[in-house]
Structures are given as structure tokens and as C-alpha cells.
Amino acid sequence: MTHEEIGLSGTPKKSVTIVIDGRKCRADEGEIVLSAALREGAAIPHLCYEASLDPYGACRLCMVEVCHNGKTSMVTACTLHATEGLEIRTDTPEIVKYRNVLFELYLAEAPKSDVIKEMAARYGVTRTRFLKKIDTDDPLGGSCVLCGLCVRVCNEIMGAGAIGFVNRGPYTVVGTPFFEANTDCIGCGACANVCPTHAIRIEDRDGERVMHSWGGGRVRLAQCGVCGKYYAPGALTAATLARLLPPLRDDLAGLCPACRAKRIADEEIRVNMRGGADHHVRPRRS
Ligand code: SF4
Ligand code: FES
Incomplete structure (x- = not known):
């Protein structure tokens, strides 16, 4: 029993198929997509997701593109719930552009943070055009x-x-x-x-x-x-x-x-x- 695990309520969780960057993956119905994607090895940067707290999408770094009925939209993966057939893309040009600007903002917001510098560098961002916070x-x-x-x-x-x-x-x-x-x-x-x-x-x-x-x-x-x-x-x-x-x-x-x-x-x-x-x-x- 992998994804058909027994939930806290005692009822089995329903397993659904989601598609991440063209690859079919299993997830529990209603599961946070970021959590499922990370388990499947997808590289989605994130800062404010913590499983013990309700997700609230503060950092915006986990933004992904969702394809539904031929239409696309950008949504934070930490506030998105898995449904059958859900399709997401993590590295479209729009997502990369959006994410890079965010990294620049975070490099300015937290100029002393090695975590941010390393995370941004992994995605090719090493400089910021924004004024660094000095407080x-x-x-x-x-x-x-x-x-x-x-x-x-x-x-x-x-x-x-x-x-x-x-x-x-x-x-x-x-x-x-x-x-x-x-x-x-x-x-x-x-x-x-x-x-x-x-x-x-x-x-x-x-x-x-x-x-x-x-x-x-x-x-x-x-x-x-x-x-x-x-x-x-x-x-x-x-x-x-x-x-x-x-x-x-x-x-x-x-x-x-x-x-x-x-x-x-x-x-x-x-x-x-x-x-x-x-x-x-x-x-x-x-
Ligand atoms: S200190 Fe700043 S970065 Fe760390 S948890 Fe608090 S708000 Fe987030
Ligand atoms: S992890 Fe911060 S918005 Fe999703």
C-alpha cells in the first residue's frame, strides 16, 4: 500500500495521476502539489512551505504553470491541490523569468544569506538589480x-x-x-x-x-x-x-x-x- 495509505480518518486516500513536466506521477487526491512534486524529484525552489502549517504562498518562488482545458495559468505549487489529470510545468520561459526576478528581490532583501545566494545561483542568478536592504x-x-x-x-x-x-x-x-x-x-x-x-x-x-x-x-x-x-x-x-x-x-x-x-x-x-x-x-x- 503506497499511495492508497490509510488517512487519519481511517479512510483510504485516493490515488490520482498528475503530470509534472510531461512525466506522469502518482499523488494522493488533494495532496499539496509541491509536496508531491518534491517527492518525485522535481526541482521547484521554495522558501515558505512548511508541512505543519497551512500553506499561504508568501514567497511565490514555487510558482508553476498549470494547464487545464487548454488554458494555462501561473499558480503557487504549495497552495495547489492534486486532482486527477492535473498538469503542471515548472520551467517554462514565463516561470523562469518570474522566478529569476524573485531571486533578485531576495538577494536584495537578504544580502547576507548564503542560503539565498546558493539557491539563486543554482538557477543562474548571481546578481540583483534591486537596492540591497540596509537596516x-x-x-x-x-x-x-x-x-x-x-x-x-x-x-x-x-x-x-x-x-x-x-x-x-x-x-x-x-x-x-x-x-x-x-x-x-x-x-x-x-x-x-x-x-x-x-x-x-x-x-x-x-x-x-x-x-x-x-x-x-x-x-x-x-x-x-x-x-x-x-x-x-x-x-x-x-x-x-x-x-x-x-x-x-x-x-x-x-x-x-x-x-x-x-x-x-x-x-x-x-x-x-x-x-x-x-x-x-x-x-x-x-
Ligand atoms: S527569520 Fe525571516 S526568513 Fe526566517 S522564518 Fe522568520 S521571516 Fe522567514
Ligand atoms: S513555497 Fe513559498 S509560495 Fe510556495
Whole structure:
């Protein structure tokens, strides 16, 4: 069972055929076309697609041409859903032209980003005709493309709302209010994990997580009661444990994931060995 996988609802997903640059591919009906295309090895540049968030087509880099009933249109592949017979082209002259202008814009928007430079160079764009953004207040040091993923993950998934867009127009940057350390930040690091340009600087040192990009905010890291390793922000660990149902046993709560798993595995081995020993001494019934 490959594409006929069982969905979360328990119903099998229907498989459809889509055509990417003349090649027939399988996809789940309704699947995000960008996701299916990347799985099939198609080269479609993208910055703002993150599977755990609703697609919203911010960066426009994944633009493809869709052919339907003899008509063509340009659509972002990350907001397009797979249907039977859908046909897309990823490298028409119009798409290449559009994409190259975008790369030039991103080279100007994030002149310090090696990720953007390398991505643009792969598509043959190494210069920009646009004025480079120079903003000394930018806490992300000229590496942010304003895709908004960090802001969305902080708000929509972590529920912290610690960062947001600051200023307007060409002066827009991402940061904390007044660029100061924000006590709403729990130091989860989700923002840095989703950032496509690796613009966000977070460092773990001396039992603390320091958010260099977010006003230098600091949160204490929880320390494992067995191995002594600092393993996660204390506030995040406490919030996660508070939500667990059934609750985690008290003796496991202060352990890092590795020590927790080892303790549970050791207990299971002991129980199984006892069961095996009991099995050996148990008299057979006739
Ligand atoms: S910091 Fe990264 S994730 Fe946040 S808006 Fe900028 S590029 Fe996107
Ligand atoms: S990845 Fe599709 S618009 Fe950004």
C-alpha cells in the first residue's frame, strides 16, 4: 500500500495521476502539489512551505504553470491541490523569468544569506538589480526574507506570540516588541527550526538558552536528574508535561528523553525476565 495509505480518518486516500513536466506521477487526491512534486524529484525552489502549517504562498518562488482545458495559468505549487489529470510545468520561459526576478528581490532583501545566494545561483542568478536592504535595526542581520514562518510557528503552533513583523514597507523586519527580550518567549527554538535561511541565532550555553536574535532573551534549560545533561527549555518541558494525559510518572518527569527511554526499557526487560523465570518454575498442568 503506497499511495492508497490509510488517512487519519481511517479512510483510504485516493490515488490520482498528475503530470509534472510531461512525466506522469502518482499523488494522493488533494495532496499539496509541491509536496508531491518534491517527492518525485522535481526541482521547484521554495522558501515558505512548511508541512505543519497551512500553506499561504508568501514567497511565490514555487510558482508553476498549470494547464487545464487548454488554458494555462501561473499558480503557487504549495497552495495547489492534486486532482486527477492535473498538469503542471515548472520551467517554462514565463516561470523562469518570474522566478529569476524573485531571486533578485531576495538577494536584495537578504544580502547576507548564503542560503539565498546558493539557491539563486543554482538557477543562474548571481546578481540583483534591486537596492540591497540596509537596516541596522534588523535583528536578523540581513538574512531574513520575511517569509513569516517563524512568526506563524510561534503564534499558531507554540501559542507564544513572542515575535512579529515590526515596521512597514521596506523597513519591515521580524523581531520582538521594541527589539527587547520578551518574557512570552519560552525558548522552544521552533522559529529557528523552521527558518529557511537559518537567520535566527539561538545558543545553548551554561544551562541557558540565549535568543541572540530576539533581544538576547534567556531561559533556563532543564537538567536531567540522571545524566546531568541540559536538554530542553524548562518552561517548555513544564508546559508539555502539564498537557500529557495520562500524566508522566513523577520519577520520569525530571529525566532527559534518552534517560527516560532507558529507564522504561530497563523496567520492561526486568519484568520480562521475571515473567520468563516465572514461566520456567510454573508447574505444568495436565
Ligand atoms: S527569520 Fe526566517 S522564518 Fe522568520 S521571516 Fe525571516 S526568513 Fe522567514
Ligand atoms: S513555497 Fe510556495 S509560495 Fe513559498
